[in-house]
Amino acid sequence: MIAVLVLFSTFGQAAAQSSVRPPSDAVTVAPMEPTGGNVPGDVLGNTSDSVIWHDLRKGAKGDVTIPDPNAGILIQSPGEDWRNIRNVDLSKVRQDQKTVGVSQPAEAVNWITLIVNWVMINASLILLGVLGLLAVFFAIRGRIKIKGGRSGRVMPRFSLVERIVHWFVAILFVLLAVTGLILMFGRAGLIPYIGADTFGPIASAAMQGHNLFGPLFIPAILALFLVFLRNNFFRLIDLIWIFKGGGLLGGHASSGRYNFGEKSWFWWATLCGILLCGSGVAMLFPDQAIAIVQHFYPDVPGGRFVLQWANLVHAVFAIGFIAFAFGHVYLGTIGMEGALEGMTRGVVDENWAKEHHDIWYKEHQATVVTDGVKAEIEAAAGHV
Amino acid sequence: MTFLEFTEGPLWYIALAVFLAGVVWRFVGILMLGKPTDRSVARHSSASGAIKAILLHSVPHGGNLPRTIYHFVVGYAFHLGLFALLLFAAPHVEFIEERLLGVSWTSMPRWAFIIVAEVTFAGLILLWIRRATDPVMRKISDWDDHIGTWLLFLAMLTGCFALQASNDVLRAIHMLSVEVLMIYFPFSRLMHAFTFVLSRSYTGATYGRRGVTP
Numbered sequence: 298m299i300a301v302l303v304l305f306s307t308f309g310q311a312a313a314q315s316s317v318r319p320p321s322d323a324v325t326v327a328p329m330e331p332t333g334g335n336v337p338g339d340v341l342g343n344t345s346d347s348v349i350w351h352d353l354r355k356g357a358k359g360d361v362t363i364p365d366p367n368a369g370i371l372i373q374s375p376g377e378d379w380r381n382i383r384n385v386d387l388s389k390v391r392q393d394q395k396t397v398g399v400s401q402p403a404e405a406v407n408w409i410t411l412i413v414n415w416v417m418i419n420a421s422l423i424l425l426g427v428l429g430l431l432a433v434f435f436a437i438r439g440r441i442k443i444k445g446g447r448s449g450r451v452m453p454r455f456s457l458v459e460r461i462v463h464w465f466v467a468i469l470f471v472l473l474a475v476t477g478l479i480l481m482f483g484r485a486g487l488i489p490y491i492g493a494d495t496f497g498p499i500a501s502a503a504m505q506g507h508n509l510f511g512p513l514f515i516p517a518i519l520a521l522f523l524v525f526l527r528n529n530f531f532r533l534i535d536l537i538w539i540f541k542g543g544g545l546l547g548g549h550a551s552s553g554r555y556n557f558g559e560k561s562w563f564w565w566a567t568l569c570g571i572l573l574c575g576s577g578v579a580m581l582f583p584d585q586a587i588a589i590v591q592h593f594y595p596d597v598p599g600g601r602f603v604l605q606w607a608n609l610v611h612a613v614f615a616i617g618f619i620a621f622a623f624g625h626v627y628l629g630t631i632g633m634e635g636a637l638e639g640m641t642r643g644v645v646d647e648n649w650a651k652e653h654h655d656i657w658y659k660e661h662q663a664t665v666v667t668d669g670v671k672a673e674i675e676a677a678a679g680h681v
Numbered sequence: 682m683t684f685l686e687f688t689e690g691p692l693w694y695i696a697l698a699v700f701l702a703g704v705v706w707r708f709v710g711i712l713m714l715g716k717p718t719d720r721s722v723a724r725h726s727s728a729s730g731a732i733k734a735i736l737l738h739s740v741p742h743g744g745n746l747p748r749t750i751y752h753f754v755v756g757y758a759f760h761l762g763l764f765a766l767l768l769f770a771a772p773h774v775e776f777i778e779e780r781l782l783g784v785s786w787t788s789m790p791r792w793a794f795i796i797v798a799e800v801t802f803a804g805l806i807l808l809w810i811r812r813a814t815d816p817v818m819r820k821i822s823d824w825d826d827h828i829g830t831w832l833l834f835l836a837m838l839t840g841c842f843a844l845q846a847s848n849d850v851l852r853a854i855h856m857l858s859v860e861v862l863m864i865y866f867p868f869s870r871l872m873h874a875f876t877f878v879l880s881r882s883y884t885g886a887t888y889g890r891r892g893v894t895p
Contacts (some may be wrong), residue, residue: 457815464810465803498850502842509795509841513803641814673816 363459373601416609420616421482427620431627438545441633443649450647452658452665453676454639463640466517474509474619479503481612511577518570528554529563534656545651554657562625569618572610579607643676644669685849688856693780696860703867704875711879723890730889731882737895738881751811759804765789765797766837772846798841805834829871832862 356374367373455463479487480503488496535557541550544557549557555563579586587603597603629636635649647665650658664680666672675681682690743846753797767773778785789797809830812818836858847890866872881895888895 457811459815461810464814465807468806468810473738496847500852501845501848505844506838508843509798510802513799643814644814664693670816677814677816 354447354498367598367601370565377460416616417481417485420612421486423616423620424623427623431623431632435627435632440631441545443635443646444652445648447649448647449633450667451644451669451672452647452650453643453672453681454645454650455643455676456679456681457643457677458679459524459681460640460643462517462520465512466521469510469514469517470618470622473507473514474615474622476503476507476510476613478619480507481615491547508581511581514570515574515578518567518574522567522570525563529560531557531560535560549652551655552653552657553660554654556654558628562621565621566618569614569621572614573618576611576614577609580604580611593649642669643681644672683853684850685853685856686708686789688853688860689780692860693856695806696863698884700863700866703864704872707872708875708879711876716883719887719890721891724892725889727886727890730887730893730895731885733889734881735878738885740846755804755807755811758800759808762797762801762804763833764803766794766840770794770840798837802837802841805837807828809834825869829869832858832869834863844874 315503353371354374356370356372359369359371361369387404479499483496483500483503487499493498532553534551534553538544538550538552538557541548543556544550586607590603629640635646639645647658650661661681664675666670666675733767741753744754768777769787769789771791774785774788809827812822812826812830836855837853839851839858843855846852862871885895
């Protein structure tokens with residue numbers, strides 16, 4: 298028994314002597330600024346470990362002799378913030394939107410990170426909000442019927458080329474939107490319900506699908522722009538259309554082949570398409586993207602800065618694109634009688650044309666026929 | 682037995698058996714229809730007419746190019762891409778060696794695989810959109826055409842989803858979709874992959890015998 302006590306006592310003293318805890322009377326020395334060639338905290342050890350790690354976590358930069366100056370940063374602080382944001386439960390972050398700002402000194406917070414944080418938190422609200430607004434609008438206004446009903450006469454509206462390009466973009470858009478939203482919100486929105494083990498293959502599949510279909514979107518959106526550019530320039534009549542609320546609030550709003558809403562959608566889709574394709578390519582080929590950016594702007598810091606921007610632009614405009622698309626799909630399907638067939642069969646009812654695109658209707662009145670098949674063939678041939 | 686073991690084991694062999702038996706059955710059935718006796722004096726060779734038809738109908742001819750340029754370009758992009766993926770994608774080469782032939786060949790590098798996959802997907806989607814929107818194509822299409830296209834798209838899509846090759850479930854889902862496609866194949870118009878030779882040569886032989894270029 299005595300021997301055992303002696304043994305414990307000896308080990309206890311040894312353990313006390315080798316403890317990493319500072320003695321109670323220890324004085325913490327203010328951290329030294331890292332200078333050329335020096336290790337933060339310096340070799341004398343007069344800076345505490347916690348201060349060293351604090352500085353590193355905040356992105357303290359040392360000197361390196363290799364070409365990449367960023368190699369001197371042991372922990373890239375904004376990147377670490379981004380990882381934290383990606384990994385946390387967004388509902389908890391939403392409760393305390395200042396998580397990043399509160400827990401870290403203000404100077405260490407990268408403003409891009411804050412914006413990304415805001416986007417991640419609010420993007421889902423924006424999308425759900427748009428869906429909610431559409432649901433409310435549908436509940437109040439109902440399906441917009443053709444005034445006077447169907448006439449039984451139709452006219453060509455969209456050519457075969459226009460329809461093929463439209464549906465090609467639409468199919469790719471849906472594939473990219475679904476896979477992209479899984480990648481963006483999967484951690485916060487799916488893991489709590491299906492678990493990380495199930496989410497793993499879904500995320501892997503979404504990433505592969507997104508990367509494969511993404512490049513196809515570039516020629517698709519370019520074709521969409523070229524094919525639909527004609528008739529999509531804004532005109533004075535669009536201003537009047539805006540003042541009349543597009544006829545949704547009652548009354549008649551005149552328009553040509555496309556109204557203000559459709560033109561806005563065209564230009565918004567073009568802008569989003571360009572930015573999404575550009576930022577997507579930058580993320581697929583980061584080295585080349587960084588080299589190009591630094592070629593034109595040599596002062597731009599290293600790679601992560603460019604990729605953070607690409608990530609941010611991609612997320613923001615994807616959400617904007619999808620949100621606007623909800624409205625487009627709504628009006629093209631359940632929201633308005635007679636609209637969808639223009640893009641499926643290529644023809645629209647005469648009364649629908651009179652009501653929604655009266656100026657265009659007057660210009661193409663001669664194409665109105667009772668034979669729907671004939672009109673479809675005319676539309677397919679491009680006589681629109 | 683795991684889901685993957687099931688799809689790569691028993692189900693694979695069942696699908697393969699149905700596919701092979703079905704293709705042979707359809708092929709033999711067509712051949713057994715025979716050909717009515719032609720009592721006219723042959724002006725030219727039926728055989729050369731058949732060969733001409735197979736070759737000539739593979740490219741636009743007789744001033745048809747402007748009218749068929751879409752179908753020609755997109756159709757070839759899809760079909761060639763599909764065969765390249767089927768035979769030269771690295772996971773497929775490996776699978777064929779392990780499960781079918783016991784021999785392998787050089788597979789495509791990954792960058793080529795990605796490009797070919799992009800082209801093939803674009804081709805399939807564009808062909809289907811044309812089928813759904815062109816008034817003539819819509820008239821001559823039925824559910825069989827659409828189901829065949831969708832099953833093929835599904836098989837390609839699940840293959841693309843499993844590209845990372847790091848998850849058994851994704852691989853098993855791809856196998857399952859391929860097996861469903863293989864079982865459906867012999868009983869659908871997807872059989873044109875084999876029967877186009879018969880139909881073209883029949884037409885070509887008939888026309889060739891009469892001295893007409895098919």
